[in-house]
Amino acid sequence: MTLKQSYGIGELAREFDVTTRTIRFYEDQGLLTPRRRGQTRIYSPADRVALKLILRGKRLGFSLAESGDLIRLYQPTGDNRQQLGALLEKIDEKRTQLQQQLVDIQIMQQDLDAAEERARQALKELEESDV
Amino acid sequence: MTLKQSYGIGELAREFDVTTRTIRFYEDQGLLTPRRRGQTRIYSPADRVALKLILRGKRLGFSLAESGDLIRLYQPTGDNRQQLGALLEKIDEKRTQLQQQLVDIQIMQQDLDAAEERARQALKELEESDV
DNA sequence: GGGGAAGTTTACGTTAACGTAAAGTGGCCT
DNA sequence: AGGCCACTTTACGTTAACGTAAACTTCCCC
Incomplete structure (x- = not known):
């Protein structure tokens, strides 16, 4: 189809x-x-x-x-050199922004890992104090 | 320091x-x-x-x-099991969201690559038609 | 031919995330 | 003492991105 x-x-x-x-x-x-x-x-x-x-x-x-x-x-706009240049610049800007976002995501993921670890640890301690 | x-x-x-x-x-x-x-x-x-x-x-x-x-x-809040459970769920939600964002970024990066390629191609054609 | 169901326009309402302005306080410098 | 910062509170204003409601049309179905 x-x-x-x-x-x-x-x-x-x-x-x-x-x-x-x-x-x-x-x-x-x-x-x-x-x-x-x-x-x-x-x-x-x-x-x-x-x-x-x-x-x-x-x-x-x-x-x-x-x-x-x-x-x-x-x-695909009928473009002249000016516009194409501006276009390439814009593309580059966006790429930079996406790169930053990638970094932000990675940091947040690590933060989440740490937070989960602490939560699991806290849970574990609850278990042990409560046999 | x-x-x-x-x-x-x-x-x-x-x-x-x-x-x-x-x-x-x-x-x-x-x-x-x-x-x-x-x-x-x-x-x-x-x-x-x-x-x-x-x-x-x-x-x-x-x-x-x-x-x-x-x-x-x-x-580190003095947490009981309930809260810790909810916490772990929240963490998981966020992780899922970040994963989606990662995918979105990758797609966008490919899109940008394609857009740049087309722009460069258009530039090239301008050059050639204008010896 | 009456009545949904899905489409339309017009218009006012709402929420988040601040901006902006006004008027006052406290310290420090000369 | 006067003046200039950097800070404060209070309060109204603004923009983006829709939500919500009202009042049509159009089409299809029985």
Whole structure:
């Protein structure tokens, strides 16, 4: 089975577990650009990918504006050297940010390990004092 | 030189590049608990660590409430089995979340790689068409 | 043809995380 | 004494990211 090439708003809402209000809001912010059949919104696979990107961004604490940037990194825009240069810079910024987040995650994971260890130790001591 | 054992609010603000308003706000939220000398706040190394944790959390999109949870994972509270059980669960939740974020970061990094590749390709074509 | 179900627009409401301004206190310097 | 910091409290303002409610249309079903 090949990919669907269009989606309804409710369909996307269910798939990604967001409300239709949220999806319309993203459109308002210029992050999604569904076409219309009558007055009903029809979403393309590209819209679906964009939505996925937004939600992934959210999990990493990105603002909608930042996710908008990311989405635009994908749109093959008829670009001149200026814009391509700026693009490469933006990519580099994001990469730096992601690197920092990686470090943050690693530290937090170690912290969690330590916290778990202490909790287990405390449990153990409870056991022993209570034979 | 051994660690300082107390800090002023401005000092912390400078070190972590936040405003004093922000630091006081965190106290309001119960995330910091400085003692007082007169009416002036004096921060302990533990407060400083907590602040660091909060800001790290922010970089990963954690809410202040979530960072509050993390901070509490560190406070050796006189715990009973119930609480320790809940603690271990919380730790596990956070671990799962961090794992998801790791995956998200990896995907984004690949996306950035692809975007950079396309940008470089576009640049190259511009060069060639413009001998 | 009446009534859901799913879509739409419009608009006001809400929460988190601070910003910003005003007015006061305490110390230190010259 | 005057002045300048750095600190304090109080309080109202602001922005992002939706939630919630009301009042339509459209389509489908029986």
